[in-house]
Amino acid sequence: MDTNQLLGAMQAFISVVESGSFSASARRLGLSQPTVSRQINGLEEKLGVRLLQRTTRRLSLTEAGEVYYQQACRIQSQVLEANLSISGFTEKPSGVLRIAAPHVWAEELIAPHMGEFLQRYPEIVLDVECNDAFQDMVADRLDLVMRVGVVKDSRFVAVPIVDVRMLVVASPEYVRHYGEPSNIEQLTSRNFIQFEDFNRVNITLGQQQQMVNFNGNVKLNSVALMLAAVKQGLGVSVLPDLLVKPLLASGEVMEILNGAKVEVVNLPINQVFVLYSSRKHLSAKARAFVDFYRERLQSSAAGG
Numbered sequence: 001m002d003t004n005q006l007l008g009a010m011q012a013f014i015s016v017v018e019s020g021s022f023s024a025s026a027r028r029l030g031l032s033q034p035t036v037s038r039q040i041n042g043l044e045e046k047l048g049v050r051l052l053q054r055t056t057r058r059l060s061l062t063e064a065g066e067v068y069y070q071q072a073c074r075i076q077s078q079v080l081e082a083n084l085s086i087s088g089f090t091e092k093p094s095g096v097l098r099i100a101a102p103h104v105w106a107e108e109l110i111a112p113h114m115g116e117f118l119q120r121y122p123e124i125v126l127d128v129e130c131n132d133a134f135q136d137m138v139a140d141r142l143d144l145v146m147r148v149g150v151v152k153d154s155r156f157v158a159v160p161i162v163d164v165r166m167l168v169v170a171s172p173e174y175v176r177h178y179g180e181p182s183n184i185e186q187l188t189s190r191n192f193i194q195f196e197d198f199n200r201v202n203i204t205l206g207q208q209q210q211m212v213n214f215n216g217n218v219k220l221n222s223v224a225l226m227l228a229a230v231k232q233g234l235g236v237s238v239l240p241d242l243l244v245k246p247l248l249a250s251g252e253v254m255e256i257l258n259g260a261k262v263e264v265v266n267l268p269i270n271q272v273f274v275l276y277s278s279r280k281h282l283s284a285k286a287r288a289f290v291d292f293y294r295e296r297l298q299s300s301a302a303g304g
Contacts, residue, residue: 007079009043010072012036013051017069020059028155080157091284094123099274099289101146103130104223108243109272110146113296120292124285137277143286145275148240149268156275157282159290162297164269165241166262168203169253174233181256184210191235192216193226200265201238205257211265238262240269242301272297 015025016036026033044051051065061069101110106128118126129142137145137156145156148164168187181187184203192199192214199214216235220226223243230237230244231252247253274290276282282290 005039005042006046007076009039009046011076012039013043014069014072014076016040016052016059017061017065022059077158092123093121093285093288095283095285096125096127097144097285097289098127098129098140098142099144099146100129100131100135100140100142102132102148102223104227104243105146105148105272106130107224108246109297110293113293116296117289117292121285121288124288137275143276143283144289146272147275148272149270156277158273158275159282161272161274161290161294162242162301163271166238166264166269167241167244168236168238168256168260168262169230169244169248170236170256171231171233172251172254174235175254175256177233184208184212184257184260187236187257188212188214191218193218193220193229193235193237195219195223195226195264195267196221198264198267202263202265203257204261205259238264242272242297245300 012025012029012031015028016022019025019028022036022040023033026036029036040052047064047068049064049068050062051068053060053062099110107130110128114126114128118124134147135142135145146161147158170190178190179186181190184205187203193216194214196219199216201212201214203210203212218229218234220229223239226237226239227243227247229235230239231247236256244253248255276286
């Protein structure tokens, strides 16, 4: 098994694990089921260990398979990132660039720099669709999808754009009325504006770390509504720094427990990234978008 065959078998193995069956993996990869089976058998033979336990009802990872899966995902990500680093250089950025992004992230991150982007790349036609639902990139003919958090689907390549830090924020009026908490315990007595059912937050402040269950009378499924609720003084909330930075600068909101590390349990929001299909090379027009917005957003996050 040469290097190309090994990488192909590794991708097939990852796909089988994530899809849960050989047939589903074959459909995902555009291969026949016997081909996927041969790749996995060849991989196990080369490694000298069994990676998958097969029964008539289900597939499960062996202990060796668990270890190999983690390393294989890391290797595949590095290979794809290496390909990304050189793809798209031979073309001229031009044509229709179709991008999907959640409403508030598109408005706050993409919109402010669209003019400069199109001035730099006048032959690109920018088509941005605001959509909070996850979309099928192939069916919807999308070049890129902007998302926040983590991606687990091996069909897509995730290209990091900028890191995100979660902040505890409130309006100055709310703080004046109820006082500014100086520690995590005091924070728990404040009214909490929560996103959907996510009200458990892990907060680290100096040497203190605590898991907190917040309570409140406002539960929303829109970040834009959460921002509005905070500005109106309805309570405290946990929001991404990139979205509240303009409000912090204008004084409409303020950070509570400055410098705290905040993680919303089961809701990873640590990075903005764009996705593209692993079946395609990154086009010049898509690469232009990635490079431009990575530069702009990282500079903004750094205070530049």
